[in-house]
Amino acid sequence: MRLPTSSPLRSLPWITAAALVLGGCATAPPQAAPVSRLDAVQKAGVLRICTPGDYKPFSFQKPDAGYEGIDVDLMTGFAASLNARPEWVKTSWANLMPDLTAAKCDMAVGGISVTTDRQKLAFFSSAYMVNGKTPIARCADAAKYQTVAQIDKPSVRVIFNPGGSNERFARANFKQAKLTLHGENVTIFDEILANRADVFVTESAEAITQQKLKPGLCAINPDKPLQYGEMAWLLPRDDVAFKSYVDQWLHLSQAGGEFQRVMDRWLK
The missing domain is CATH 3.40.190.10 (Periplasmic binding protein-like II)
Incomplete structure (x- = not known):
């Protein structure tokens, strides 16, 4: 069959460009999925946790340099669910966010209030306490x-x-x-x-x-605080897989009673 002179197939540059585009689409390697801390922690067997360690009853550094408190007990159970051990990274309230965003730790705990300013830079776990x-x-x-x-x-x-x-x-x-x-x-x-x-x-x-x-x-009137507040754990931004796992573990801990046993140990 003879093509009409007006046929676009007679335009060699057009054919060449189309072939390059189609060929590029066919051979482009798939983008590697980002590695989640969920995988990294399980592989390393270590969960690095930033905490100021100066806030009873959530996290407090003892004279022997160990830590105790609500979040310390909860993190021990959470790390075990990943077959990992908790490794505590000492920080301060002023350096809490910089240390997390610099990947010095996998998450941060210790009586952290949920705020929109912090939400701009990181994820929060589901809130586990109203604490105004x-x-x-x-x-x-x-x-x-x-x-x-x-x-x-x-x-x-x-x-x-x-x-x-x-x-x-x-x-x-x-x-x-x-x-x-x-x-x-x-x-x-x-x-x-x-x-x-x-x-x-x-x-x-x-x-x-x-x-x-x-x-x-x-x-003074702790049951009627001056400002409503919630407590949660601070997580790296955009790591959806890790946040999903943290939230699910927290939910199951609350439903199974372990969470309340930890709270009773420190608040009653």
């Missing part, structure tokens, strides 16, 4: 610090620890009170007892825990 902002003060003064308005006065000395949601809450809500940044979360409660500060606003679980440990301090 609660003032803690000397019991003799508790009646004076029931609300944000009562705390935000020039005569009130508000203390807070750096780098986390406690600092953000204090700076956003207290414009008249005297603000003091205290670098050690472990000793911040002693500052109130020593009358060098009046109020510290933190999560209700920590306020309740510290009033038991520090006679003379009282958590």
Whole structure:
């Protein structure tokens, strides 16, 4: 059959270009799927966990350099589900996100509040606790610090620890009170007892825990926090497989009762 002179098949450049395109599509190698931490942790047998280790009852570093708390117990069980051992990576609240995004650890725990700022840079696990902002003060003064308005006065000395949601809450809500940044979360409660500060606003679980440990301090209305909050674990962004596994493990731990047994061990 003779092709008409107007036929596009008579255009050799067109045929050549089409052949190159089709050939390229046929021979292009498939893109390798990104390696999930789910696979990497199982292969290594080690789960690296960042934590500040200064926040009872979630994660607290002991004098022997070991860790204890709610998240420590839960991470022990979670790591075991991957046939891995937990390896704790000491960090601070200011360096928590930089250390996670720099892949110094596989996840971060230790009483981390869910915030939209953190969500921009990382994934959160499903929230496992509602834990809003609660003032803690000397019991003799508790009646004076029931609300944000009562705390935000020039005569009130508000203390807070750096780098986390406690600092953000204090700076956003207290414009008249005297603000003091205290670098050690472990000793911040002693500052109130020593009358060098009046109020510290933190999560209700920590306020309740510290009033038991520090006679003379009282958590103020922990069942009616000043601001709603949730706690979760911080996970690398875009690792959907790892997040899905973390969430499913947490769900099964809650449904099976182990999660509640850990909570009871530390909060009752």
